[in-house]
Amino acid sequence: MFAQLFKRASAVARHSTAPFAEERIRYLNYCVHRGDSYWSVRRKAHDLLWIAQRLQHRNNLRVTVDQVRSLVVDRERTSGPRLDLPTTRRRLIANACTWIRFLGSLREPIEHIPFGSRLDEYADWAKQERGLSDATIDRFRRNVRQFLKWYGPLGRPLSSVRATDIDGYLAFGRDRGWSRVTVSNTVDALRAFFRFGGQQGWCNTHLANAIPRPRIYALEGLPTGPSWPDVQRLLATLNTLRPADVRDRAILMLFAIYALRESEVANLRLEDIDWQHDQLNIHRAKRGKAQVYPLLPSVGNAIVRYLRSVRRNGKHREVFLTLVSPFRPLSLSGLYDIVSYRLKSLNIQSPHYGPHCLRHACGTRLVTEGLTLKEIGDHLGHRRTASTRTYAKVNLPGLREVAAFDLGELA
Template identity: 55%
Template sequence: ERGLSSTTIQRWSGYLKQFLCWYGAKKLPFSAVGITDLDAFLTSCGAKGCSRVSINNKATGLRAFFRYAGTKGWCGPLIAEAIKGPRIFTQENLPSGPSWHEVRRLLASMETNRPEDLRDRPIIMLFAIYGLRATEVAKMRLEDIDWEHDLILVSRPKSRGRQIYPLLPTAGNAILRYLQEVRPGCSWREVFLTFSAPLRPISRTGLYSLTQRRMLEPGISTPHRGPHALRHACAVHLVEEGLSLKEIGDHLGHRSSSATRIYAKVDLSGLREVAAFDLGGLK
């Protein structure tokens, strides 16, 4: 009803499962749950090494569930609004990722004839050049690539719409070589498949593991490794090229300009002053 993406629903469901497993050890009925239990659970997450940002995300997901549970009479009606995550400082969720030089080095490290490289290189390109999300790459289908007109059609889970990109020669050639030389003929319509049996599309989590492993191999020095780190690198590169945050937001498939504002925090040392960019109404 809230228009949440399938990824968000899956992630919030995971948070709820974690809480229920933790609460289940107390051998108490769900109707007895109280805010002290939720506070204790979030505190335990911190004790296990979760960051404040991660704990705050868990609190958001749990708040959504308990708001619904309250309307159903499964628990007290005021619990949801009492769930508070930790304070998040202004710069704490500053995105971080590899430099564009490191992205180029990463892609160069996969310029081989090995089957794994022929599959993984176009995946990394879709993250770094197009700034796609893991879910968007996982769900990309063969019919989403228009070879005749050199276009890629991307299904956006957050906006529940579709977006068309030009198929750049480098990305197109990498995808084509994977399809012709590596990808087995099968009934699956998803573009990227696993190598291990049983043959199946690579999942969102599988893409995270693949990207993290790939970024470790050339020794890329960034605190975050994964598809979102490459998405960040794409955004920063576009800022460095002088695109406005509105244009970057359109490229990344953001539903609102607020989602792109975080890139105004990025250190653009050695480049034009931030004030020289068209920030699309940002203050």
């Protein structure tokens, strides 16, 4: 391995005779196999050599992230990388932790969640018995986990939770700026969790019904998203040769034109694109089944351009991958960051900046184009027509017709 990276015999000997040479070779071979560039692997070899020399007094590599950080941050520079540069320190820490984690030796910090086993029981039941989507279960887990972390320090068992405890937690959230919708979502998660707990016998069976829920008025809000001219401006700015722009343009087109959810774009696989019939097979997150869309030429060309010039070939079947090694599928948070960054960089005004705002922009545009709510609901993948009714409030021409209705003799 080292002979392939370095031409000078002295450099090969220095890397080969340094501590943990076998462990470094294993990791560098892995990096080559997954598609890292020559210069990237060479840079990592230098960084790992520097780290290995500072770990040579240890019998093994069982270290924590804090111990790795102390090697980089607490040591004055004598030779090697420029430790006075923050970017260099971050790179060294990241490469060291990734290497040691690959070897299975990094002692990861474990977040202790009070009553975490109960939360795991509920999540498994919600998945297997109720058939809730992964996104819904993740949202419930986050909300319940925050409550358990707040309740745990009180030193009482889960069976002793009272409605007043939950009132106190919700008051704590309101003091931190929670909106009524946030409080309502938290209450929904806690009700589901404690209802399951009552059935299992590890909490009061009446606790779930005693949790007060704030009143949320049906269709009280408007769909919030950028205007369609802003969406067009956003897509136009990404028509460049930069790899990030090529990939992000295809992603944003799926959000804005097909109104896909984050999870639907993240889970889009190569086999879901039927190039022969120009169709997209989208596995709808809430409908639980696939929905077929015609593949528009503009979207198809954007995806083809990304697949041919940017995407790295590998074992992953998901369409959209990260741009740097390790090349892995984009996460939901990664997709959120892409949309948020692109909107804010153009100073596009929107109440929200995640992928869902582009979904709302698409729905609003379909209303202005004169499509029926049924057609819009089908395009958005809604299970119920009630979910689409909110878009009736942005149909200003239709509302003006209602307002201008002539009552004739009754006027």
